[in-house]
Amino acid sequence: MQDVTRKLDPAYLVPFFAALLVIAVPAFWPTYFAPGFGASGGYVHLHAVSATLWMLMLISQPLLIRRYQFDLHRKLGTVSYVLAPLVVISMLLLANYRVRNVSAENYQVQTYVLFLQFSLAALFATSYGLAIWFRKQTDIHARFMVCTALTLIDPIFARLFFTIHPDSVIYHQWFTYGLTDIVFIVLIWFDRKNVAARSVFLTMLALFLALQIPALLWLTEWNVWQAFARWFQSLPLT
Numbered sequence: 001m002q003d004v005t006r007k008l009d010p011a012y013l014v015p016f017f018a019a020l021l022v023i024a025v026p027a028f029w030p031t032y033f034a035p036g037f038g039a040s041g042g043y044v045h046l047h048a049v050s051a052t053l054w055m056l057m058l059i060s061q062p063l064l065i066r067r068y069q070f071d072l073h074r075k076l077g078t079v080s081y082v083l084a085p086l087v088v089i090s091m092l093l094l095a096n097y098r099v100r101n102v103s104a105e106n107y108q109v110q111t112y113v114l115f116l117q118f119s120l121a122a123l124f125a126t127s128y129g130l131a132i133w134f135r136k137q138t139d140i141h142a143r144f145m146v147c148t149a150l151t152l153i154d155p156i157f158a159r160l161f162f163t164i165h166p167d168s169v170i171y172h173q174w175f176t177y178g179l180t181d182i183v184f185i186v187l188i189w190f191d192r193k194n195v196a197a198r199s200v201f202l203t204m205l206a207l208f209l210a211l212q213i214p215a216l217l218w219l220t221e222w223n224v225w226q227a228f229a230r231w232f233q234s235l236p237l238t
Contacts, residue, residue, distance in 0.1 A: 010062035010142045020152055021055045027160040043097045043238060047090035051152065054087050058149055062142075077135075084128045084148075091121040097238035099229065108221070111229040115220045116154070116173075119211040124151045127204065139197035146187070147204045153180045177212045181205065 025033070032040055032048065040048075057076060064073040095117040102110040131144035154176040161172045184205040191198045214220060 009066075010146065011066040013146060014059050014062055017055055017058045017149055020149060020156060021052070021059070023160065024052075024152075024156050027156045027163070030163055031159065041097065043090065043094045047087075047094050050083065050087045050090045053083055055149070055152070057083065058145065061145075080128070081132075084125075088121050088125050091117055091124075093238055095121075096232060096235060099233045100238060111226060112215070112218070112220045114229055114232065115215055115225060119215070120151045120154065123204075123208060123211060124148050126207065127151070137196075139194065140200055143187075143191075143197050143200040144204075147201070150180055150183060150204075150208070153183065173212075173215055177208075177216065180208060181212075184208065 028048075032044065037045070057080065061073055061076060064070075064076070095114055099110050099114050127144050127147035127150075131141050131148070134140040134144065154173075157176045157179060158172045161175055184201055187201045188198075188205065191201055214225075219225070
């Protein structure tokens with residue numbers, strides 16, 4: 001069991017976190033970097049900065065533990081009490097801004113994207129909230145923090161796939177969701193003998209799947225979601 005647990009030491013996942021951050025550059029290059037920072041609104045910048053800081057924190061925290069810098073790890077952890085809500089708030093503000101400024105011909109697609117934004121915000125908030133709830137149980141806490149990073153796979157790779165093959169967004173969702181689920185399955189496999197925390201990734205995979213199904217089956221076209229989208233569009237948040 002110790003060998004398996006060492007394989008899932010968060011420090012060993014730092015290259016994965018770093019790779020996500022690096023891949024985000026070409027993924028967001030056509031829509032964010034190439035047009036210039038002035039072309040993007042403040043809500044886009046807020047989300048980009050907060051998400052980047054979050055990934056940098058995920059990279060640094062396991063390394064601090066590995067180097068026995070526990071005090072600095074805890075101090076940086078307190079920053080997450082502000083940073084994590086800021087990530088969620090930036091996602092919701094950006095979602096509100098886009099649905100309030102979408103053209104009539106693109107409204108239906110935007111309500112679909114709105115579901116993606118809300119579901120990822122919910123998954124991120126849930127993962128972080130549970131990580132804080134179990135902050136005194138190191139194995140469980142670390143795994144829930146890993147799950148916050150898995151919410152970034154979809155937005156990063158969806159844009160990368162769209163740049164390579166600009167086709168219908170629904171096909172991209174099957175790829176990005178599938179990739180996310182595969183990562184979960186790999187983590188579940190390596191964690192299968194870790195009695196203390198092996199249920200974390202399995203539980204979160206079930207939650208991720210529950211929120212993936214409506215997008216994959218286009219259930220966002222149902223009246224209940226369309227009514228919610230109209231209500232959210234009416235909110236003067238941005």
